[in-house]
Amino acid sequence: MWKNYLTRLVQSLPFFITGLWMTIAVSAISLAAGTLIGFFLGILRTRPNRLFRYLIGAWVDVIRGTPFLVQIFIVFFILPEFGIHLDAFPAAILALTNLGACFICEIVAAGIRSVPWGQKEAASSSGLTEWQQLRYVVMPQAMRTILPPLVGQYVLLIKDSSVVSVIGVTDVTRVGWLTVQRIPHGLMVFGLVGLLYFIICYPLIRLSNLLEKKMAKGTR
């Protein structure tokens, strides 16, 4: 019986690959957008302006304190009540970008705070503007602390992207969910899905570990 399932599964492989592309697409777009927004907000987070810090802090707490599934539902079901009707794909991108930006903001802020205060003083003492201090002195050094957890966060986002399957985005998880209705062998079907995620995520995890070791070596 299961040999039958296996052949059918192999026949469905193209379907899975399409799903995998969707997963990669959703993740990549959200990663890119989330990184840009996250860096911007992370820098704002470390400025002396109290209003920004509290606002961003509150937003971070809400995003970190609620399940991503609930956030996706809110984007997909509640935004229409405000007149914003989004298809599944844009809604997924919106929610995932929001999630990514939030966590990346925290990673960037922590990285900036890790740069010794004396560096900023030295830079400001020579008359550099805030922006110049950030660009030439603080950020290059902060990147050392930011890079490993940033890559780790990318892995988390790819995994979280599986949740968008519930609003109908045909990513590789949804393909698995649809397939298992026809090929009722959960172990095989989701074993395959898991394998596909593994192929993408495992190298990134190794990269993150490698970066962490390299960065730790560089510091005096």
Added chain:
Amino acid sequence: MLETFNFRVIFEYMPFFLKCFTATLWLSGVGLVGALAVGTLACAMRISGSKLLSTAAGVYIESIRSTPLLVQIYFFYFGLPSLGIMVTEEITGVVALSLNSGAYIAEILRAGVQSIPFGQIEASLSSGLSYFQRMRYIVFPQALGVTIPPMLGQAIVLVKDSALLSLIAVTELTRAGQIMNSERFMPAEGFFTSAVFYLVIYFMLKSLAGWSEKRLIFRESR
């Protein structure tokens, strides 16, 4: 939209929400206990001298970390029946949660144990303590201090992870929101209320983490 926000409906459904809130706490709690058990075992296997045990644990941990929780949940939900194992969705859910968080807890414990200065081990070796005595009196108490904050972080993650169980028809907090959406077409009232309950748990755990970190810092500085 706020004018049309129907607080009366929320009030009406509040007993249901509270029941689901309790369910979420239950599921997360049992999941955490299970995760601690699995995690401790996996960690012990990982740091044991045996290459076989270490690799087995390693495979487990890396597979969990490189695949999404939802896929793991579906794996068990759809997979166990094909092995002939029929259990309730709750049990399936808790098993998936325990195995998932267990891997992360194994890593947290490993980091904690490895953070103990080697000099401590040497000192205890020199006084002739056995392996178990070393673990019990020297290693674990110190590892505990380092691991409590990340453990609480993992607890927060676990509570959020439990939301995925709503997708396999387990009655918990997120499902309450879904039901309000499908029965009453009021997704805002439903999901915002769920979100508030989750935030309550989040802030409680967060302050617990902050408090424990303060207390533990005292122990560090001798």
Added chain:
Amino acid sequence: MIRFKNVHKWFGKIHVLNDIQLEVGAGEVLVVCGPSGSGKSTLIRCINRLEPIQKGELIVDGMEVHDHKTNMRKLRAEIGFVFQQFNLYPHMTALENVTLAPMKVRKISKKEAISAGMEVMEKVGLGDKIDAYPAQLSGGQQQRVAIARGLCMRPRIMLFDEPTSALDPEMINEVLEVMKALAREGMTMVVVTHEMGFAKEVAHRVAIMDVGQVIEIAPPHEFFSNPKSERTRLFLSKILSH
């Protein structure tokens, strides 16, 4: 050049600068010493507003530092600051450290900056280390690069906050020699330090601070041989007796 008038500063409840009246003229070398916690570091850090003052007036090179509206960037370009912890940028070579500010603040071209940078590195005796990273340099060399970094901006005032306190004893002299040469060339300098030999050689005046106040200020020959205050005497006996 630098004028403190009725200056007060608090860190929370601690009155760290208590009614400071001080004037430093152009070309003058002032050494400030005193026990730790006396406020001497805070004093010098107020001059380029790394620390703001809460009461009084502080006028540097004609600009009112105490006024919030003053554009400190312009003023800071005229003041070189050397830190106890060097604070060199670890991700840049020595030459890049030195030329960053001239290029970005004074907006001079890269070619000009490099030649000015090499000139100033020669001056501190490190012409052969322009491409070295701070991690490859000794403490004394790093501090000399820090001085070069300040000098390359062609400042009117150089401030030194305990420049040799973080150095191993055998490296203190190389840094002091550079500072002495600067003093002899007529640079306006305020130096917080315990190196009394330096003070005796090149300082025009020596000031001692304690609990936020300037206890005594006098030319070196008077300060060391005929101190007027009891606290000065006590302090001198402690630091000169090793």
